[in-house]
Amino acid sequence: MSGTVGGAIGTGSTTTLTDATIRNIIKGEKTTSNDPSVNVEKGEVVTVEDDDQAIPILYHDEQFPIDPNEELETQQFTVRAVLVGCLLGGVIAASNVYLGLKTGWTFGASLFGSIFGYAILKPLSKALPKHFGGGYFGPKENVCCQSAATAAGSLGLLFTSGFPAAYQLGLLGASPQADFGRLITFTFCCAFYGMAFAIPLRKFYILKQKLVFPSAVAAAHTIRSLHVGKNAEANAKKKTNALIIAFCAAITLRCVSEYAPGILWDWHWSWTLYSLGWKWIIAVESWNWVWEWTPAFIGVGMLTGLNASWSFLGGSALAWGIIGPALVTTGKAFGEAVSAQYPGYMNYNSMILADPVNAPSPRYWLVWPGTMLLLCGSFAEVGANYRTLFYSLVQMLQPLFKRFRSVEVDEKDLIYDPAPAHEQVPWWQWTGLIVLSAFFSCLVLALQYGQSVGVTILSIVFAFIFSFIGCESSGRTNITPVTSIGNASQLVIGGVTRGKYPTKDAQMLNLAGGMLALGASEQSADMLGDLKTTHLLRASPRVQFYAQLCGAVVSIFMSVGMYVLFSAAYPCINDLSVTGLCSFPAPDVGAWRAIAVAVTSPTLPIPPSSGYTSIAFGILAIVVTVVKYRFVPVDKHVWVPNMNAIGIAFILNTTTYPTAMAFGSTIAYLWRRNYPMAFGMYCYAVAAGFIAGEGLGGIVGAVLQVAKVSGNYYGTAVGCPGMEYCG
Numbered sequence: 240m241s242g243t244v245g246g247a248i249g250t251g252s253t254t255t256l257t258d259a260t261i262r263n264i265i266k267g268e269k270t271t272s273n274d275p276s277v278n279v280e281k282g283e284v285v286t287v288e289d290d291d292q293a294i295p296i297l298y299h300d301e302q303f304p305i306d307p308n309e310e311l312e313t314q315q316f317t318v319r320a321v322l323v324g325c326l327l328g329g330v331i332a333a334s335n336v337y338l339g340l341k342t343g344w345t346f347g348a349s350l351f352g353s354i355f356g357y358a359i360l361k362p363l364s365k366a367l368p369k370h371f372g373g374g375y376f377g378p379k380e381n382v383c384c385q386s387a388a389t390a391a392g393s394l395g396l397l398f399t400s401g402f403p404a405a406y407q408l409g410l411l412g413a414s415p416q417a418d419f420g421r422l423i424t425f426t427f428c429c430a431f432y433g434m435a436f437a438i439p440l441r442k443f444y445i446l447k448q449k450l451v452f453p454s455a456v457a458a459a460h461t462i463r464s465l466h467v468g469k470n471a472e473a474n475a476k477k478k479t480n481a482l483i484i485a486f487c488a489a490i491t492l493r494c495v496s497e498y499a500p501g502i503l504w505d506w507h508w509s510w511t512l513y514s515l516g517w518k519w520i521i522a523v524e525s526w527n528w529v530w531e532w533t534p535a536f537i538g539v540g541m542l543t544g545l546n547a548s549w550s551f552l553g554g555s556a557l558a559w560g561i562i563g564p565a566l567v568t569t570g571k572a573f574g575e576a577v578s579a580q581y582p583g584y585m586n587y588n589s590m591i592l593a594d595p596v597n598a599p600s601p602r603y604w605l606v607w608p609g610t611m612l613l614l615c616g617s618f619a620e621v622g623a624n625y626r627t628l629f630y631s632l633v634q635m636l637q638p639l640f641k642r643f644r645s646v647e648v649d650e651k652d653l654i655y656d657p658a659p660a661h662e663q664v665p666w667w668q669w670t671g672l673i674v675l676s677a678f679f680s681c682l683v684l685a686l687q688y689g690q691s692v693g694v695t696i697l698s699i700v701f702a703f704i705f706s707f708i709g710c711e712s713s714g715r716t717n718i719t720p721v722t723s724i725g726n727a728s729q730l731v732i733g734g735v736t737r738g739k740y741p742t743k744d745a746q747m748l749n750l751a752g753g754m755l756a757l758g759a760s761e762q763s764a765d766m767l768g769d770l771k772t773t774h775l776l777r778a779s780p781r782v783q784f785y786a787q788l789c790g791a792v793v794s795i796f797m798s799v800g801m802y803v804l805f806s807a808a809y810p811c812i813n814d815l816s817v818t819g820l821c822s823f824p825a826p827d828v829g830a831w832r833a834i835a836v837a838v839t840s841p842t843l844p845i846p847p848s849s850g851y852t853s854i855a856f857g858i859l860a861i862v863v864t865v866v867k868y869r870f871v872p873v874d875k876h877v878w879v880p881n882m883n884a885i886g887i888a889f890i891l892n893t894t895t896y897p898t899a900m901a902f903g904s905t906i907a908y909l910w911r912r913n914y915p916m917a918f919g920m921y922c923y924a925v926a927a928g929f930i931a932g933e934g935l936g937g938i939v940g941a942v943l944q945v946a947k948v949s950g951n952y953y954g955t956a957v958g959c960p961g962m963e964y965c966g
Contacts, residue, residue, distance in 0.1 A: 302657060303459070303775050306467045312377040316782040319372045323359050324384040324786065325793040327352045328391020332794050334934020335392060336801035338535065339399030340812060340823040341937060347765050349458040349772065350542075350927030351482075352388025357381055357465045358479045378466040379778040385458055386769045386783040390434065390790025391797070393762050394426060396721055396827075398802035401754035404831035406813035410747045415799075415806045415813070421687050422799045428680040429755055430791040431672055432699070433762020434784065436706045438669040440763065441770045441780065442654045450714025455768035457542055457923045459775040464919075478924040485928025486935075489534035493936025496532075497943070497950035500966035501958020505895070506530040510960045518583070524960060525574070525585040526559050531895035538929030540903020541922055548904035550881035552897040554888025558609070563587060563601040571848050572601040578961060588892045595833070595844040602892045604846055606726075606830055607853045609889025614727055615857035616882035617708035619864035662779035669784075673699075680755070690748050694736060698752035701728045702759035709760030710767050719764040725757035726834050733838025745839045750831060762791075801938070808944040830890065860886075 331348035339345045360376050367373035402422070405411050412418040444450050465475040496503035508530060509523035540548050566572035567587070574585035587601040595603055656663065677699055684690035705724040713719045732752040736745055766787055773783050806812055809823050837844045845853075860882040867879045888897055903926075911918040943949035950966040959965035 302777050303463055305777070309467065310375055310377060312375065312379045315379045315383050315779050316785055317380055317383065319360060319363065320356070320380050320384040321387045321786055321789050323356055324352055324387025325391045325790050327355050327384075328388035328790050329793050329797045330935065331388065331392030331931065332395055332797040333801045333938050334931060335395030336398055336798060336805060337937030337941065338934050339395050339827070340403075340805055340809075340825045345395045345399070345761075347454055347768060348388040348392035349385050349454050349768060350461060350923055351931045352385040352392075353381060353458045353461050354465070354478060354482045354924055354927060356384035356388065357462070357475060358482075360384065361465075361475070378462050378776050379782075381462045381466065382769075382773055382776055382778040383782050383786045385462070385772065386766075386786040387790040389765050389769050390762075390787040391793040393433070393765050393791070394430060394758060394794045394798045395801075396761055397426060397429060397754050397758055398422075398798055399825055400725060400757065400827040400831050401750045402802065403813050403825055403828040404835060405747060405750050407815050407828065407832055408743075408746055408835065410743060410750070415803045419799065419803065422802070423795060424683045424687060425751070425754075426758075426795045426799055428676065428683050429758030430762075430795050431676045431788070432702055432755075432759035433706065433764075434766045434787045434791065435669040435672040435676070436703055436759060436763040437710075437766035437770060438664045438780075438784065440706065440710050440767055441774075442656065444710050444714050444767060445771050445774050446656060447654050448714070450711075450771075452714050452768045452771040453542055453544075455771035456775065457926075458768075459772040460919075461923045462772070462776060474920065477920055481921045482924040482928040485534075485538075485925040486932040487928075489538075489929045489932025490936040490939070492532065492534060493933045494939050494943075497940050497966050498954040499957065500950065500954065500964070501956060504532055505958075505965060506532075507958060507960055507965070511958075513581075521581065521583045522564070522585075525577075525583070525587060526563060527588075527893050527895070528559075529893075529895055531899060533895065533899050533933065534929035535933035536896045536899035537903040537906075538926035540900035540905075541907040541926040541929075543900065543904050543907075544877065545904050545908055546877050546879075547881040547884045548897075548901045551884040551888050552894075552901040553880070554885030555891075555894045555897040557885070558605050558889045559601075559894055563605065566601050566604055571846070572599050572604045574600065581961060584960070592833075595837075596842075596846055599846045599849070602829075603833065604849045605889045606833070607845055607849045608856045609886045610726055611853040611857040612860050612882055612886030612889065613724075614708070616860035616864060616886065617711050619861045620711045623864060623868045657774075657777075658780055662781050664781050664784045684751060688747060688751055689744060690751060694732065694748060694752065695755075697735060698728065698732060698755040699759075701731055701752075702756040705756045706760045706763040709764040713764035713768065714771075719761055721757045721761045721764075724760045725753040726830060728756035729753040729831070729834045730838060733834070737838065742839050746835045749835045749838060753831065753834075804945070805941050808941045856886075 328348045331351055335345035357376075360381075364373055364376035402411075402415070406415070411421070415422060445452075461478065465471060465478065468474065492503065501507060506529065507524060509520045509528060513521045513524065563572070567574060572587075574587040575589060577584045577586050589600045589602070592599060592603060677696070680699065681692045681695045684695050685692065705728060708724055709719045709721060729749050729752065733745075733749050736748055739745070740748060766783075769783050769787065770780055772778075773780055805823065812823050812825055812828075863879065863882055867876055871879060891897075907918070907922055910922065940949060944951065951964060954964055954966055956962045956964045
């Protein structure tokens with residue numbers, strides 16, 4: 240899983256994130272920040288006077304208006320923007336490997352790159368001579384910096400899913416350090432498909448469907464506020480200070496809490512009550528209903544609307560509060576006793592099972608309905624808009640088609656592109672990148688992993704198909720469900736290669752194909768988010784494409800390097816024989832390993848009851864999507880449950896992150912409603928600081944672990960279940 244969670248919004252609607260700072264304005268009346276009224280029309284720009292300044296209220300549907308006082312930017316693609324963006328993205332790449340191994344989630348670098356990029360480049364642009372990095376630094380160049388940062392921060396999920404699973408199954412070398420070269424070349428194979436796929440998908444998802452892409456819109460609003468307005472410089476300083484304070488607070492909490500996790504990080508409230516004599520409440524601890532003070536996920540919630548956050552929490556309640564306990568009660572799934580010393584204290588999350596069909600764990604049982612919810616819901620969204628999708632691809636490939644035959648396209652089906660022709664990415668550039676990447680992938684996977692060209696091409700085709708799911712989900716919910724996408728690709732490739740390779744070879748091919756789809760879908764969603772920011776700020780899509788190419792190279796080396804570091808610090812990541820509590824549970828790895836084993840086994844090891852339930856949930860996801868588009872008004876889509884968020888809740892084996900995100904989104908909602916001016920000024924900056932700070936705190940923790948001075952060695956277990964260290 241990747242990305243963050245946001246509100247599921249219908250085409251062309253507004254969200255709590257993108258409603259702007261104040262959503263309720265009475266046109267023609269002077270209002271204050273405490274005088275909200277009725278919603279303004281979609282896409283309209285209005286202002287609210289607040290004594291000292293006028294703040295425009297902007298929406299995600301249309302490009303932001305041109306500032307008449309804005310200085311002309313003659314150069315959007317600059318060395319300084321790319322270098323700083325790659326540096327900042329490298330920081331996020333490092334933190335993403337930490338977060339992915341810890342939680343199965345990663346985060347984009349857009350907000351972090353936007354604000355810190357401004358904080359670094361704006362002063363330099365004034366202090367340095369023009370020929371040495373000085374000169375005007377505007378919002379469009381800021382977007383270039385952000386795009387480089389986003390690309391440099393991608394690809395981390397490869398090392399929090401498929402690769403650890405391969406090591407756990409004994410399919411690779413002795414250690415990641417020994418396989419450094421192979422890891423680099425495989426990551427290179429995955430590094431460029433996503434940005435190439437994003438170019439044709441831009442017309443459909445951004446220009447036609449006008450999906451929200453919450454983080455991208457937040458970045459666009461942030462960049463505009465940093466550069467535009469009579470108080471832009473003062474506002475920029477406030478935002479930067481807020482980001483730095485939030486960043487420092489998050490990194491400090493993450494580092495300090497390592498030494499007292501049961502007090503400062505995880506609140507095992509039900510264990511405390513159990514210790515006080517409420518013996519029955521141990522079941523709540525067994526199902527992992529724990530409160531966690533995670534700045535990253537609280538920050539994610541602050542960036543999202545209530546719909547997906549509470550759908551996510553509702554999905555967790557359904558999966559881990561209703562279905563899971565019902566499975567155990569009826570004998571359909573089973574847990575393992577944690578300790579005989581604490582009767583009733585159970586582990587329901589095991590993915591290492593002797594008989595997964597007849598004796599599955601609740602987590603294993605729930606993986607399949609969750610995956611089906613994601614797949615059916617995402618493909619139903621694409622299917623509901625098939626006509627527009629088809630013509631957007633035809634229009635994108637029109638120059639190529641004209642060389643062979645004329646394609647008649649109805650004028651009403653064409654999608655208007657506001658970017659000038661010289662700023663659009665030519666078809667031969669993105670198609671050429673796909674061809675070169677495919678050739679390199681076939682070469683590397685054949686020589687280093689023994690994979691046939693046919694299977695590699697099939698993996699690339701599914702990588703493109705599943706990119707639709709990633710972009711659809713990211714655009715509507717800010718979640719990119721790449722774990723499910725990779726797992727679905729595993730299932731397809733497993734079916735194609737069944738019986739044709741020895742078991743170990745088949746498992747490696749299965750994981751490699753899944754990771755190819757995962758990398759492409761993750762990156763295409765991230766890159767499309769950048770193109771959303773580009774569109775809103777009227778920047779050049781071609782510039783972002785070039786900046787992303789530069790950033791992707793940084794991501795290759797940074798992601799591999801961080802994986803090697805964490806593997807050395809925490810051997811339990813790659814070795815199941817290491818006993819004791821692992822500080823990095825890598826929740827995605829179990830699913831990848833289980834599916835690789837399942838599809839290479841003689842029979843499909845899915846419990847029948849789980850399979851039937853999966854079919855039912857898949858049908859439900861399709862029905863809900865059809866009803867939403869056919870019968871529910873667009874402005875009411877926000878009330879339709881978010882099936883992607885619910886599906887992810889089924890797969891994620893913890894409830895801490897849904898509760899933290901619901902908490903964050905509720906705080907943001909109340910903040911925006913009661914203090915809209917302060918919300919617009921500080922919310923995005925604080926959220927970005929929280930996310931980046933916790934990630935970097937994890938890097939510090941890894942260094943402390945390698946140095947043997949971490950909480951594992953000197954921390955306290957007070958507040959942890961059974962008085963065992965829980966950091």
